[in-house]
Amino acid sequence: MSIKERLERIWSTLPEGVNLVAVSKFHPAEHIMEAYEAGQRIFGESRPQELAAKAAELPKDIEWSMIGHLQTNKVKLIAPFVSMIASVDSDRLVAEIEKQAAKCERTIDILLEVHVADEETKSGWDIEELRSFIATGALDTMPHIRVRGVMTIATNTDDESIIRRDFQRIRDIFEELKPHFGKAFDTLSIGMSDDYPIALEYGSTMVRIGTAIFGARVY
Numbered sequence: 001m002s003i004k005e006r007l008e009r010i011w012s013t014l015p016e017g018v019n020l021v022a023v024s025k026f027h028p029a030e031h032i033m034e035a036y037e038a039g040q041r042i043f044g045e046s047r048p049q050e051l052a053a054k055a056a057e058l059p060k061d062i063e064w065s066m067i068g069h070l071q072t073n074k075v076k077l078i079a080p081f082v083s084m085i086a087s088v089d090s091d092r093l094v095a096e097i098e099k100q101a102a103k104c105e106r107t108i109d110i111l112l113e114v115h116v117a118d119e120e121t122k123s124g125w126d127i128e129e130l131r132s133f134i135a136t137g138a139l140d141t142m143p144h145i146r147v148r149g150v151m152t153i154a155t156n157t158d159d160e161s162i163i164r165r166d167f168q169r170i171r172d173i174f175e176e177l178k179p180h181f182g183k184a185f186d187t188l189s190i191g192m193s194d195d196y197p198i199a200l201e202y203g204s205t206m207v208r209i210g211t212a213i214f215g216a217r218v219y
């Protein structure tokens, strides 16, 4: 199946209002262009240098989403153009995004990445730490950041009950935090190639799909 056919198949399964981030990390620009020509506009990358290089050579109406772990010293590489940083997992990173977005005179959408999976290695806020950080009010005084919602990666397992538990946890966290941030807080980013149909059951508004569109990544 071509990239276009795979995309069309996925689009047809997404309810109205659910955004698709086509995760193009490790895939060449030609493949991104195939998806672009089919009509896809939102692309996700996990490494800031790769993201900046691709953004420089590809069409300017692509909305780039940073989905991988981001070091504070790399924020400036992507701040001038990135549409969303979906992997915000520390107060230092929040502060740096505010600083760099202000320099570029932009407002950057962010998602708070929360750790709900079993693996210790997974990134994201511990929910208690995130609650404490939100309670400081720091996020409410950053005019160049718009907090759009939460993101997580479910446990990597064949046990569907664990994946469902993770999605229920993040869904509960999304509902818990929503009143603090108000109307702009509308994004629950869950679901990847293997688990997005389940994520949709838990109210995902943004799925992040790589392999099912572009095939296996060659690292």
Ligand SMILES: *Cc1c(COP(=O)(O)O)cnc(C)c1O
Pocket (backbone or CB within 6 Å): 023, 025, 046, 067, 068, 153, 192, 193, 194, 208, 209, 210, 211, 212
């Ligand atoms: C790589 C990645 C994806 C896409 O994973 P696939 O299994 O290829 O669909 C989604 N989200 C994040 C955060 C990723 O790093």
